[in-house]
Amino acid sequence: MASHKQLPRTAQIRLVSSHQEVYEPCDDSFALVDALLADRNNLQEHHPSLCMEIGCGSGYVITSLALILGQEASGVNYIATDINPHAVEVTRETMEAHGVGAELIVTDIAAGLEQRLAGLVDVMVVNPPYVPTPEDEVGVEGITSSWAGGENGRSVIDKILPVADRLLSEKGWLYLVTLTANNPSEICQQMRKKGYASKIVVQRSTEEESLHIIKFWRDVDTVGDEPDQSVSGFIGSLLTQIRLLSYWRGTNSDKC
Amino acid sequence: MRLLTHNMLSSNIKGVVNGFPLRIEAEKVVEKTVEMNGDFLKKMFEKVDWKAFVDASRAMGYNELPEEADPSMLDSDEFLNNFHHALLELHLEEGALVCPETGRRFPVTKGIPNMLLHEDEV
Numbered sequence: 001m002a003s004h005k006q007l008p009r010t011a012q013i014r015l016v017s018s019h020q021e022v023y024e025p026c027d028d029s030f031a032l033v034d035a036l037l038a039d040r041n042n043l044q045e046h047h048p049s050l051c052m053e054i055g056c057g058s059g060y061v062i063t064s065l066a067l068i069l070g071q072e073a074s075g076v077n078y079i080a081t082d083i084n085p086h087a088v089e090v091t092r093e094t095m096e097a098h099g100v101g102a103e104l105i106v107t108d109i110a111a112g113l114e115q116r117l118a119g120l121v122d123v124m125v126v127n128p129p130y131v132p133t134p135e136d137e138v139g140v141e142g143i144t145s146s147w148a149g150g151e152n153g154r155s156v157i158d159k160i161l162p163v164a165d166r167l168l169s170e171k172g173w174l175y176l177v178t179l180t181a182n183n184p185s186e187i188c189q190q191m192r193k194k195g196y197a198s199k200i201v202v203q204r205s206t207e208e209e210s211l212h213i214i215k216f217w218r219d220v221d222t223v224g225d226e227p228d229q230s231v232s233g234f235i236g237s238l239l240t241q242i243r244l245l246s247y248w249r250g251t252n253s254d255k256c
Numbered sequence: 257m258r259l260l261t262h263n264m265l266s267s268n269i270k271g272v273v274n275g276f277p278l279r280i281e282a283e284k285v286v287e288k289t290v291e292m293n294g295d296f297l298k299k300m301f302e303k304v305d306w307k308a309f310v311d312a313s314r315a316m317g318y319n320e321l322p323e324e325a326d327p328s329m330l331d332s333d334e335f336l337n338n339f340h341h342a343l344l345e346l347h348l349e350e351g352a353l354v355c356p357e358t359g360r361r362f363p364v365t366k367g368i369p370n371m372l373l374h375e376d377e378v
């Protein structure tokens with residue numbers, strides 16, 4: 001057994017349900033699941049109790065996460081939200097077809113959960129609407145809201161980040177899909193001010209877009225706006241920052 | 257929707273001060289057996305608002321939970337089984353969640369609560 005290092009099962013496309021108004025699994029969805037697979041040993045050792053997806057769409061990602069981490073018997077529970085009622089319905093079908101389940105809620109980001117779920121989410125995954133569009137396309141009914149991200153594609157992302165900060169537990173991790181146009185290094189800096197370290201788990205370039213899956217976690221040494229940081233924390237975060245900056249300088253060809 | 261989720265949900269209509277707990281109107285309740293994980297239950301016991309949980313379980317037609325509970329009860333298998341059953345195995349399949357302050361009903365269809373607000377509620 002031990003010598004057979006099998007890749008865990010992830011959601012199978014043929015079992016993923018669909019609807020004309022629901023975002024189908026795409027490069028960004030695959031990149032996010034690849035990031036979860038790349039990090040699966042850490043995820044398994046993390047022993048999360050509650051995992052959450054915001055914007056579950058077809059359910060491809062949350063289903064894959066449930067297949068990687070297991071369900072109730074392993075002590076893991078899942079919550080997934082989407083603003084599009086069709087998407088939540090499709091997620092239910094996709095999960096059922098894979099023999100897994102999650103608590104599903106139709107809501108705007110995590111409205112209704114922010115009070116009582118605060119500090120309880122150990123793993124959060126988000127593939128947000130990130131495409132730069134006119135602001136008035138954000139959040140409109142139907143499929144447009146699955147990609148329309150407003151100015152720099154940041155409108156929904158910038159609303160999700162403080163919610164994620166509120167819901168994540170002390171040991172909580174966030175996996176976020178971003179596009180180069182979203183200015184990911186600025187997102188990392190913003191999260192650093194809230195005390196999060198970050199790293200790129202997967203980077204993928206297609207003809208149209210360059211995607212980064214960034215993982216965030218609370219790091220006692222990573223408090224951006226505190227002047228009295230410990231030396232190791234300061235150097236540590238400086239190093240992270242330099243790495244990220246040089247990284248983005250290298251790949252950010254369409255922006256810089 | 258499980259009672260675990262109900263315990264984490266509040267009404268977030270603009271101006272509502274105390275939107276928790278939502279009152280359950282149960283039209284259809286289903287039971288789905290899942291394996292028990294004691295560590296998970298112990299962890300959730302600390303987070304659950306017990307009064308809201310007991311009331312919710314009764315609204316779902318389940319009457320086996322004690323009015324009050326303390327952590328020592330987690331040593332009892334019977335209590336653990338009942339807690340597990342009410343927390344994770346009972347599902348509100350059809351019905352509504354009602355805001356305790358305004359009476360606004362959030363529908364639950366095929367097990368999925370819809371918490372979206374109307375424009376004048378945001």
Ligand SMILES: C[S@@+](CC[C@H](N)C(=O)[O-])C[C@H]1O[C@@H](n2cnc3c(N)ncnc32)[C@H](O)[C@@H]1O
Nearest residue numbers: 023029055056057082083084108109127145146
């Ligand atoms: C890029 S799609 C990702 C879908 C799926 N998670 C995947 O990776 O294939 C973004 C999803 O976020 C949902 N969404 C957009 N705005 C939202 C909001 N304010 N609250 C919750 N979900 C939202 C959309 O309906 C859509 O399903």
